Amino acid sequence: MEPELAQEPSDEEAERWLAAGLGTDARIVAAALDAQVDYFCTGDRRLLARSEVGGLRIVSPAELVKILEQADAGS
DSSP: OOOOOOOOOOHHHHHHHIIIIIGGGHHHHHHHHHTTOSOEEOOOHHHHTTOEETTEEEEOHHHHHHHHHHHHHHO
């Protein structure tokens, strides 16, 4: 699996998530949504408390490791 770099989100998309209360994380979340990532991995407790934003599943690093281990075991 190759990592990909997300494009910078438009100002409109960043503003949308800023208005939704994401503060300084608005641009990062907008870029992740635009890139259609499977998971948004963070240690930010404020974001983790939401668990989901705009269809984007927010997980901790430990949760992501479990998800990847389960996916690997199933393949």
